[in-house]
Amino acid sequence: MKAISVLGSTGSIGTQTLEIAEEFPEKFNVVALAAGKNLDLLTRQIKTHSPEIVAVADSSLIPALNERINHLPKEGFKNGLPKLVGGPDGLNTAASWDHADIVITGIVGCAGLLPTLAAIKAGKDLALANKETLIAAGPVVLPELKKSGSRLLPADSEHSAIFQCLQGTPWAENARLSTGVPTPGLSKILLTASGGAFRDWPPEKLEQATVEDATSHPNWSMGRKITVDSATLMNKGLEVIEAHYLFGLNYENIEIVIHPQSIIHSMIELEDTSVIAQLGWPDMKLPILYCMSWPHRLSTPWKRLNLAEIGNLTFRSPDTSKYPCMQLAYAAGKAGGTMPAVLNAANEEAVAQFLEEKIHFLGIPKLIEMTCEKHKNDLRSDPSLNDILLIDKWARNEVRYQSRKVLI
Template identity: 50%
Template structure:
C-alpha cells in the first residue's frame, strides 16, 4: 500500500487525486491533507480518508476544523502546516498540487525528508529549479510529473536513449481566447476568461491558460524535469487537447501520447508508475474525434510565452520574477482592478526593471519574489 500526502487537496488536481485514490482504496492510504480555506470540502475529505495530519490556511480555520474531526487527527495551519503535512507524516509520496510559489518550501521539505514527489505545482521548478533538482539528486528520490504535458513527455521518453532525442513539443489548447484578435482582447471580462474550452481547472490556471503564461511555466518546468536546453523545447497550438505532447528523435520519428482531456490519467500514472491500472477516464475514439488541428505558436499574439522563453534562457531570478509578477497580476485581474491585457503589461514592466541574480540561493529567491510582488501590486 502506497502512503500519500496531498498538498492542495481541495483544488482541481487535489480532488482528482483523491478520486483516483477512492477508485483503488486497497492500494492507497492518505496520511496527510493540506488545503486553503475550503473547510466544507476538506472536512468531507477528512471524514472519508481519515488522514493523521491536516493543514488549513489560518489559525481560525484550524480551530474550526479541530472541533469537527477525530481527536486523533492533528491540525496545523499556514506555511508551517503545509510543511508539516509534506514532510512530517509517514507518507512515501507527496502530491504537490497547491497553486503558485507557496509550494516551494513544502516541496523542498518533503524532498529533504526523503519523500517521492508527484509534481503538479510547476511554480516550484520555475522559481527554484536548480535548488529542487539538486535536492532530488542528493536525496535519491523520484519526481514524477502530473501535468498532462509533462506526463506525456515522460511517457514518450520511457525506454529511449536521451542521446537520440531531437526535441520535445508541448501542445497548447490556446485557452479561452485562442480565436480572438489582440483588438478583441481589449474588452474581455473575468467571466469570459474563466470559460476554458477543454479543461476544468482552478481560476488562476485558467487565466494563465488564456494568457499562455501557463504554457510558459510548463516550458521552464520541462527544462528542469528533462534537462533540456530551451532550443529543444517547442510549443504547438492544438485546440482539441487530444495529443498531450510529443517527442521527436534524431531519425525524424515522432512518439506522441494521446487521450481525452482528463487529469485523472496523468495523476494515476504518477502514482502507479511503472504500472498502468484501469482508469475511470473515457476511452479515446479517434473515429469520433474525426479531425485534429494544429497551428504554429504566434509569439506576438501570445507575448507572455515569448517572455517565459526569454526568462528561462536568462536563468537565475528572472523566472522567479516572471512567476511572481504573473501571480500578482492575475489576482488583480480576478479582483477586477486591471484589464486582461494589463496582465502582460505588468509582467513585461516588472521584467524590464528586474536586476537578475544568475545563481541565486533560497534567500535570494525569496527576496526577489517578495520585491517583485510589491512592484507588481503598484504598477
C-alpha cells in the same frame, strides 16, 4: 499499497487525487492532507479518508476545524482522530510525513515551494502538479533532488505526456528527472496548447476581454488562475521553463504548438526524427493516476479514446502578437537565475489583479514585462532559497506599484 500525502487537497488537483484514491482503495491510502480555507470540504475529506495528519495554511483555523471533526462519528476514524497542524511549519510537516510514500503537490503558485522542498529533503517521491516550484526555484530544487534521492514525477498533463513518451527510450533505464542533464536520444520537445479561451479571437478583440471570457476554457476544467494563464498562454511559457529543468533541453529545442482538440498532450522528437506522442481525453485524472501508480499501469473503467469519434486533429503555430506572455517566458528562461522567479511572481500577482478587475486583460503582459525589465540589473545567476523568496516578494510588490500605470 502506497501511502500518499496530498498538498492542496481542496483544490482541483487535490480533489481529483482523492477521487482516484477512492476508486482504488486497495492501491492508495491517504495518510496526510493539507489545505487552505475550505473547511467544509476538508472536513468531508477527513471523514472519507481518515488521514493521520491534517494541515491548514492558517493556524487560526485549527479550532474551527477541530470542532467540525469532533462532530463526526468517531468509529469512522481507522487511524484515530488526525493530528492537526497549521501555518508554514504545519504544511511542511504534512509534506514530510514519515508514513507517506509519495507526496502530491497541488498547492497553486509559489506557495507550494517550501512544502515541496520539505518533501524533497525528507526523501519523498513527488507527483509535481505545482509547476511554479521548478520555475521559480529550479537552481535550488535540482541540487536538493540529487542530494535526497527523491524521484520527481510530473503530474502536469504536458510533462506527464513527455515522461510517458520517454519510457520507450534509453532514458527509461535510469528514469531520473530534474538532473539538469540532457535526456539521451531526445532532440526536441513539442508542448501542445489548446490556445485557451481566446484561441479564435483576433488580437484586436482582446481589449474587450472580461474575467468571465478569460475563465471560460473550451476544453479543460481547471482553477481560475490556471485558466487565465491558458488564455494568455503563460501556462505554456511556464511549462517551457519547467521542461527545460526536467529534461535538460535548451530552450531552442522546446517548441509550443497550438492543438485545439487537446487530445495529444505533448510529443517528443528523437534524434532519428521519430516523433512519439501521448494521447488521451482532456482530463487531469490520467496524468495524476500515472504518477501515483508509476511504474505500473492500473486498469480503469474510464471512457476509452475513440479517434473515429474525434475525427480530426489539427495544429498551428501560436500567434505571438496575441500571446506576448509566451515570448516573455522564453526570454526569462534564457536569462536564467532569478528571472524565472520574477516572471512567475509577476504573473501570479498580475492575474490576481485581473481576476479582481483592477486591471484589463492586456495589462497582464504589460505588468510582467515592466517587472522583468526592472529586474535585469539585479539578476542573480546562482540564487539561494532566501534570494528567491525575497525576489518573489519584491516582484509582487513591484506589480502592485506598476499597476497604477496600467489602464484597467
